[in-house]
Amino acid sequence: KAGVTQTPRYLIKTRGQQVTLSCSPISGHRSVSWYQQTPGQGLQFLFEYFSETQRNKGNFPGRFSGRQFSNSRSEMNVSTLELGDSALYLCASGRDTEAFFGQGTRLTVV
């Protein structure tokens, strides 16, 4: 059974640009969550999608957005990148209260 797949693994962007990250959940999982991990703030919840609907949202500015497709794949978009957006972005898929994470996308903003 394939795990959670995140692409790309590494990304370097320039301040002011926008970026889209992709997450393919485990087959059969309808919930996809996104987390930002930084050395200073730790793991912070961004948002969760379930059956193409955003079900829950963390405390992040509107520059962070996401969506989920009918096949449960999810994308996360960050517009107008700031240096502070440099982080490891982790995606998790699950059913009920479980969560299995991907390897993450390491975003560096320069």
Add this chain to the structure above:
Amino acid sequence: AQKVTQAQTEISVVEKEDVTLDCVYETRDTTYYLFWYKQPPSGELVFLIRRNSFDEQNEISGRYSWNFQKSTSSFNFTITASQVVDSAVYFCALTRPSNTGNQFYFGTGTSLTVIP
């Protein structure tokens, strides 16, 4: 409000020693779930265990064991006879069942280094 505290930031042990990672949580919910994840340098959070609030039985899986005590709001993780491959950052997390979605609350993690 939910909160998870991992007071140990870094731990170093010599191979074959036992080590316990502490986790203390706060929640007002009566139904909740506790987790431990391992994060190796590759970045992926590897699921280790899930425990619900109604099951206080300790669990053992190979060299890993978990001690859940509701009276002290703790969910500690012990690695017996540690190995170099156990070196990683370990996170404790809490979530609660909700129709409005699952949000995991993570501790700040404990970085474990096992010295050969």
